[in-house]
Amino acid sequence: MKSKRTISIKDPQLRIVRNNLRSIIISAASVKKSESLKAENNDESMFWEIERPLRTSILLCSACFQSDKNMNYNPVRRIWYHTEWYEVLKKGNEKRGTPEELY
Numbered sequence: 001m002k003s004k005r006t007i008s009i010k011d012p013q014l015r016i017v018r019n020n021l022r023s024i025i026i027s028a029a030s031v032k033k034s035e036s037l038k039a040e041n042n043d044e045s046m047f048w049e050i051e052r053p054l055r056t057s058i059l060l061c062s063a064c065f066q067s068d069k070n071m072n073y074n075p076v077r078r079i080w081y082h083t084e085w086y087e088v089l090k091k092g093n094e095k096r097g098t099p100e101e102l103y
């Protein structure tokens with residue numbers, strides 16, 4: 001099993017580059033999603049072909065959809081959380097005794 005990992009960029013200028021690249025990709029995906037749902041296309045499967053991988057990608061936090069944060073990966077759930085949210089999840093789950101691989 002893959003282990004949990006954190007992708008963290010500390011350099012402020014590199015964060016700007018990362019955030020801009022994420023924004024460009026998310027914007028392009030939004031345009032494609034809009035096109036897929038226009039009346040002449042109305043292709044919901046195309047919408048989900050774009051939306052599904054976007055939701056599980058490092059581009060967006062799975063909990064709050066922010067895209068300008070450092071991210072933590074959960075290999076069991078195959079999703080990314082922004083680091084601050086992950087710490088909140090971790091504390092709550094530790095109190096409840098949830099197995100670590102689930103959060």
Ligand SMILES: [Zn+2]
Pocket residue numbers: 061062063064065066081082085
């Ligand atoms: Zn988040």
